[in-house]
Amino acid sequence: MMKKRMKQIAACMIAATMVAGLAGCGGNKDGNSSSGGGSGDKITLHFSFDQGVGEPTQKIVDKFNESQDKIQVETVLLPQDANQVHDDFVNKLASGDTSVDIMGLDVVYVSEFASAGWLMDLTDKVDTSTMLEGPVAGATYDGKLVAAPWFTNSSVLFYRTDVLEALGAEVPTTWEGWMELADKAVGTNGIEYGADFQAAQAEALVTNWVEYVWGNGGDILDEDGNPVVNSENNIEATNIMKTLVDEYAPEGVTTYTETESEQVFKEGKCLFIRDWSGFWSSGQDEGSKVTGKIAATKLPTGPSGEESHTCLGGLDLVVNNAISDEQKEAAIEFINYMTSAETQKEMTLISSQPPVVKDVYTDTEILEEIPFYADFYDIIMTGKSRPMSPQYAKVSDAIQRNIHQALTGEAEVEDALNTLQSEIEELNSEK
Structure with missing residues (x-):
């Protein structure tokens, strides 16, 4: 228990250093009730990902929070190291820890996490019809959508x-x-x-x-x-x-x-x-x-x-299968926001991360900022x-x-x- 608690404290210190004013890191252990930090009666979701995409993602999360009257998303940053992020998530999910609700997971680990039963089934809960086929296939395990493609490469x-x-x-x-x-x-x-x-x-x-x-x-x-x-x-x-x-x-x-x-x-x-x-x-x-x-x-x-x-590379959004139904419902709303064409376009403009929504690649404003996408679209369409x-x-x-x-x-x-x-x-x- 002491070792696990020390890892949670370390994660909080990283998050507090990278994102000013971050509230409630690891504090709401059961993850099922609204927390403080000015969120009132809002459902609080903890969203963990690596600091490599920290700044642009925080801007998107802040915009989501401003649009909400029932959900508050708090970010938990981890080091920009795929192995460390993987191990942190494994330690949490294997122990039934619900201090993190949503995770930015490297695409290569989707099968591992899904086979262990750690990921919520997102089939019919996330619209993938507008997305590139390769990232969707990589987010599917045993015939079920277990991750939502977030951005790709x-x-x-x-x-x-x-x-x-x-x-x-x-x-x-x-x-x-x-x-x-x-x-x-x-x-x-x-x-x-x-x-x-x-x-x-x-x-x-x-x-x-x-x-x-x-x-x-x-x-x-x-x-x-x-x-x-x-x-x-x-x-x-x-x-x-x-x-x-x-x-x-x-x-x-x-x-x-x-x-x-x-x-x-x-x-x-x-x-x-x-x-x-x-x-x-x-x-x-x-x-x-x-x-x-x-x-x-x-x-x-x-x-x-x-x-x-x-x-293909990139990160997917996955939901901790151990959290409550109320948290899961809120997580789905947040994920659909993050994977909408409008948000994908905004994330692309501020981060240059390749989107998963196909129409973003042909958007006039995107092509003005990133003309390379005119050629890249046909290339990434072949991704596996x-x-x-x-x-x-x-x-x-x-x-x-x-x-x-x-x-x-x-x-x-x-x-x-x-x-x-x-x-x-x-x-x-x-x-």
Whole structure:
């Protein structure tokens, strides 16, 4: 009990530091009655998320509170660290703690939390008809909507427009086409390398590798959740990635996360970079040698693939299944506010976080502020979630280790995928 209480106190201290005037953090343990702090007879909801989206989210929450006469939402900020946020939520929900009603949950943990019975069923309570299909699929577990997509993100292939113009080349749509172009591009306008991406033994590697797999007609798990990672399509896809590592990327690419890969591209040394959508603006910051020379396109396909798919990120809104029916009803009203087209547009304008509501991408005001969305919309429409596994953290670790060994040459590609297949089969048997 003392250990859990200390974690609650720590969470309160973070929230109090980041948001001036925050009231009632962790104070209303049963979460079922209206609290003080000037909320009167209002139902109080505690909404917890990481401080990375703290300032824009607080503005939206404040606006919601001003419009309300029956609900008061109080925010509880956590560190901008996905693992710490995950552990904080697990500690609370596993113990039946109701001090938090609504959580901003990383999309990769939805299956884990839903399989444990911690999340409220939101089916028919949240309108998803206006949303991108990929985030909705990632918020669905065992046929039920267990999370409300809040905002999303996906990867993009950014390339050097000046180099393609100098070579008189069209934008390739296959990995083979990009390799052929890279062979011609070296030496043109400062290009030293064809490819740039993230291949360090980290979550970034998982998000990269699944895209090669999907783009070559493969997958990680089948419809029943069984692993299919050592298929011929996946072996071929992984060999494509290894060829890029060995022959087209900077020597240190197997140590690169986003920061390292972005730096090399901004130095003007690479033909293309696979990165998250936010690089559209950060890649053209002051000091970048490629400002005004970047365009975006879909990820390429492999020889056995017909369509590429970008990997989705982002946060979902989930409701603590242990809170009272009254709290749940209020939480649904708040979530529908947060996922409405009007609020999604406002959040996008103040945070630049990619929305989940489709119409926001074609809104005139949005396109004036973020013209990149004109190209990005078609890209994110192909988005898919990482493997929907209740044991995602362990699946991710297995992918990271085995694929990294394949890319560095510590293991043959086929051997690494066979080992990965066995490891995920073993994880499935532990259910």
